[in-house]
Amino acid sequence: MRRLIAGIAALAVVGAGTQVTNGWAAEVVDATGYIVKAEDASRLLSIGGDTTEILYALGYGDQIVAVDTTSQFPPEVSTKRKVGYMRALSTEGVLSTGATLILASAQAGPPEVVKALRASSVPLVLLPDNTGPESLAEKVRLIGRAVGAEAKADELAASLENQLRELANARSRISKPAKAIVVLSVSSGRALVGGRGTTADIMLSLAGATNAAASLNGYKPVSDEALIELAPEAIIAVRRGPDEDTAADIAALPGFKAIGAGDDVPIITMDALYLLGFGPRAPQAASELMAQLYPELPR
């Protein structure tokens, strides 16, 4: 209770999400409003691909003892212990990693396990959800405060914000935004397309394109006929591994042939984690996508 009051007082004085430094032991207000006392970043459990990428970018890769199955970048993360899919965690499994600090995506679950972990002696910091480009720097700063690398996190966040500003500048030079779709995969003759509320949607808007599939909610399979109706001017094929050739799968579908995919309508192939992971590489991925969508645009 005292901690709560102290936290609220600190909040009132210096604004939301600010730490009370003490050595580096910090009281961090996480994305759900909980006041978490973080004081030991020697053994980290990272839940969420973006969280893991940010920790590596801040130089905390070696301190990570375990990750969830969505953490797949950088490649060295494959040697870490896995606590399972982030929405199907188990309380005891998480505690068995011996982590001294848990950094988790807003999507971590199930809720009962998050609740039980909150009651444990291991501090748990929940990160904000990916609602838009601004959540990127927000996540970086929160992680930085929790692990005691505030200066470095500020630097990274500032650089990300800078890249986002450059993207905005570049977008202002686009005279006519392209109508594009992001195809996650092709299965049984239908393309899985990213609609509203997906990171694919955010990335398209960052790259200065409009999402031709914005009428859909989430990732949805789209039939040939509906695809012709969407009439995209560019198709972004998401590849989940070096062996996957989504672009070829797409070009083979009749509906895509009908709209001239591969000829008049370019198919741009991008790596799934790079394009949709929404970690520190997101602005770079958006800028690369923009360069491919608008090759004529001055750099």
Next chain:
Amino acid sequence: MAIESLSLPHAASASSDRHALGWRLLIAGGLVLVLAALVSLSVGPTGLTLSDLPRALLAAYSGSGAPADVHARLVLLEVRLPRTILAAFVGASLAVAGAMMQGLFRNPLADPGLIGVSSGAALAAVATIALGSSFAGPWVRALGIWALPAAAFFGGFVTTIVLMLIARRHGTTAISTLLLAGIALGAIAGALTGLLAYVTDDRELRDLTLWSMGSLAGASWQKVLAITPFALVLLLMTPRLIRALNGLLLGEAEAFYLGIEVESAKLRIVTLTAAAVGAAVAVAGTIGFVGIVVPHLVRLIAGPDHRIVLPASALLGAVLVVVADVAARMIVAPAELPIGIIMAVIGAPVFLHLVIRRGGALSAP
């Protein structure tokens, strides 16, 4: 017992052999359950064992704040103990419900899933997941982590009531109508579940898939409290239904002439099983297989007498789910496998082995 007096003379000695076997099965089942519960309490990815229990109890009693004590208390008393109890209750409820359904419908394949109870519960749960962020938002938020279990229970119960309304005509319940209407309701619930799965987003779809495979990872004392009344009522009522179920083995008319109040028995069996299955689905998701495999296993060993089938199903059902749950948390530790997968992997081969050994002769319930 009415059934006993109906046994044919030459079958009498076989029957008493089986009876003795049945009692041995009950005692063995009880012992194995105690053993399984102890294993479940002492095994987990953190490596804490029962030897840490005194420390955990002391921490709970004195409110000690030492991290190691808090850790032991959390793992043993807040995670493993409720999980073990929950697993036992879920297993016992599903197995007894299955045994009763098979007895009531005189159909070896009957289980609560067949008359649409589980499908109704699943539909309501899926609706909560799928519409929780939009349509049903306010009350889902108000109920918090209780929204899903409450919805599942409600869904199972509503389905049962609709079913009884359809099947009851002029004060009697036609078993065949009950069965067919149950299948139809199950199909409707299944279709609506599919429709909801289609409109959900990616994240909700993952939740939905995971939920449908069942898990006890979210066990808590609140969930134990939630299932206890339903499981206890079902288990405590079983002795009073044995005579009716044994009578129904002979046929509905025969049971009636034996002086069994068939109508009220049907009503009690359906409502009791619906409530218990609804509660089990609510706290652990859908866990298949227990309701079919366990009662058959018992019948293969000890014969169709419900005096043995019901209590032995409760014990073995509890053992099966407790053991499967230990496997669920250990095989891919520190991650967790859905218990439904384990259940099929453990249960199906054992069952198959028994069926083959018995020359494929499944004793009808």
